[in-house]
Amino acid sequence: MKRSNELILVISLILLSAQITLGQTTFGQTTFAQTETIDTAMFRRIREAGLASSRIPMLAHYLTDVSGPRLPGSSGYRRAANWAVQTLKQWGISEAYTEAWGEFGKQWDLAEFSVALKLPYYQPLIAYPEPWSGNTKGRQQAAVILITSKQLMDTVYLKEHLSLLKGKILLVYNNSNKMAAGYATTPGRLTDSVLEHIEGQHIVSRNEMETIISRDSILVAIDKMLKKAGVVARISAPGNNVNGVVHVQSANGYKLSDPEMITKISMSFEDGQRLARLVRSGQRVELIINQKASVSTRDTKGYNVIGEIPGTDPVLGKEIVMLGGHLDSWASSTGATDNAAGCIVVMEVMRILDSLNVKPKRTIRMALWDGEEQGLYGSYNYVKKHFMNADGKPNEANQKVSGYFNLDYGTGKIRGVYAQENKEMIPVFKNWLEPFHDLDAKTVSANSTGSTDHESFDWAGIPGFQFIQDPVDEVWTHHTNIDDYDHLQIEDLKQAAVIVASFVYQAAMRDEMLPRKEFVKKVFVFDGL
Missing domain, CATH: 1.20.5 (Single alpha-helices involved in coiled-coils or other helix-helix interfaces)
Incomplete structure (x- = not known):
């Protein structure tokens, strides 16, 4: 068969x-x-509008350089969200607004940060604060002691050595630490052979998530213990923080139930190794650390950005085609490739369609999601609120959502789409991609892919899809201090906007809704984070 x-x-x-x-x-x-009629004339108009009169450089500048880091609840996130709403309205998309999705937690805005080697000599170090970690209450000079990651997770060991930790800076160090391969500056492109056999990315099972949730709860308890013992700060310098690239994220500290954290810092591998060698050779090593951030519970809610182009068909206009990407980012840079890139494309899609004065049969609704990095909070809670009953089964509104298209795998051009194990969508997507073979978008993978906002829709039984993208240098920009405007591939984003706009338009105009998989009630993979 x-x-x-x-x-x-x-x-x-x-x-x-x-x-x-x-x-x-x-x-x-x-x-x-x-079985499928493609409006090639409209596809051609979309291509012309997207490639010849793109607003992507401007969108990229405002969502990164002007807004700054977009940590959920932060002033940077609010700047970006409010600017997005204002810009959509200026384009003529009157149905644009922010919508609360539920309780997020603490607002954290960094005001000052520095870390430097003081003894045996002075030198600034490459390091960044972990979001929601505690303040130092002014400049603190303290000695560095080494602790392995195994010792850090051993509460019995910690209790036995707490008296030795007071007033110290802990450097998490492993003898087995090895430097990862150097930063690659050449954009990574998927070859035809790789695309032919491409697997889903970032797939996480529920069992794996429960292990992570358990580990995170232990870390909260450990940090509480260290803070009570008077530890000045905890520093990590893993092997992938190389050549000036520092990965910075945080699994806790933002929830209202989380205690105040100690100062936590992510440092370059090379600086961490130097400090460890100095300590192990018997040198007295002291650092000066200053971290000051404002922490507020003035507004503990999280917010998504929503925009709509109303459907014009008397019957189909009540149905919805959605597209989106997450607006939140980490705080060591401006979150350009993760995921201002996706938001730039989503907004550009709405601009293109509005500029062409399209009259879609179905309503086209975009969303810029909040709290994706913490566990798809914005999209998951939006889907639960609008499309699910309290018993965890689809509601009536769920049946009116034709599909959702997501972009969140970096700045690279679209090379195809994951069908998310929806077999009936494979021939549909192959047809839709046919006009874009000259733009290198040809592949339809039957596989599922994960760890981004389309999973919220897929969980709810709504057809949800993530595009296949060239990785470019995402392995180095992802959650790092170099995730900035200069690592965006502007021409790739133009290509992506043209394809996403065409997919959304086609889904909004076709006679039938997109085919669905059979709904299976289950626990959402990131529930409990």
Whole structure:
């Protein structure tokens, strides 16, 4: 049966090629695979608007350079969200607003930070504060002592040595620490052979998440113990913090139930190794650390950005096609590739469609999500609120959502799309991608992919999809201090906007809603984070 379907698909594509070659279109529309009519005239207009008059550089500048880091609840996040709403309205998208999705927690805004080696000599060090970690209450000079990650997680060991930790800076160090491969400056592009066999990315099982949740609760208890013991700060310098690239994130400290944390710092591997060698050779090593951040519970809610182009069909106008990406970022840079890139594309899609004065049959709704980095908070709670009953089953509004398209795998161009194990979508997506083969977008993977906002929709039984993207240098920009405007691939984002706009338009105009998988009630993979 599978081979028969493949044969039918091949024949259909051959016929499609012949149609295009011979110009067999009717009023700008081309029929693909006998079941799907592609509005090639509109696709061409979208391409022209997206490539010739793009606003992507401006969008990128305001969402990164001007807004700054977009930690959930922070002033940077609010700047970005408010600017996005204002910009959408200026474009003529009147249905644009922020919407609270629920309780997030503490607001954290960094005001001052510095760390330097004081003894045996003075030198600034490459390091960044972990978000929501505690303040030092002014400049603190203290000695460095070493502790392994195994010792750090051993509460019995800590209790036995607490008296030795008071007034010290803990450097988490492992003898086995090895430097990761150096930062690659050449953009990574997926080859045809890789695309042919591409697997889903960032797949996390519920069992793995429960292990992470358990570990995080232990770390909260450990940090509470260290703070009570008078530890000045805890520093980590893992092997992937190399060549000036420092990974900075945090699993706790933001919840209202979390205690005040100690100062936690992520340092470059090379600086951490130097400090460890000095300590192990018997040198007295002291650092000067200053960390000052404002922590507030003035507004503990989280907010998504929503925008709409209303549907015009008397019946289908009540149905929705959604697209989105997460607006929140980490705080060591401006979150350009993760995920201002996706938000830039989403906003550009809305601008393109509005500028072309499209009249979609279905309502097109965009969302810039909050709290994705903490566990898809914004999208998950939005879906629960709007599309699910209290018993965990789809509600009536759920049945009106045709599908959701997500962009969150970096700044690279779109090379295809994951069908998320929705077999009926495979031929649909292949047809939709046909006009974009010249833009290097050809691949439809049957596999699921994970760890971003389409999973909230997939969990609810709504067709949710993430695009396949070239990784470029995401392995180095992801959650690091170099995730800034200068690592965006502007031309790639233009290509992505054209394809996403075309997909959204096609989904909004087709006669039927997108086919669905059978709904299976289950615990959301990130629930409890």
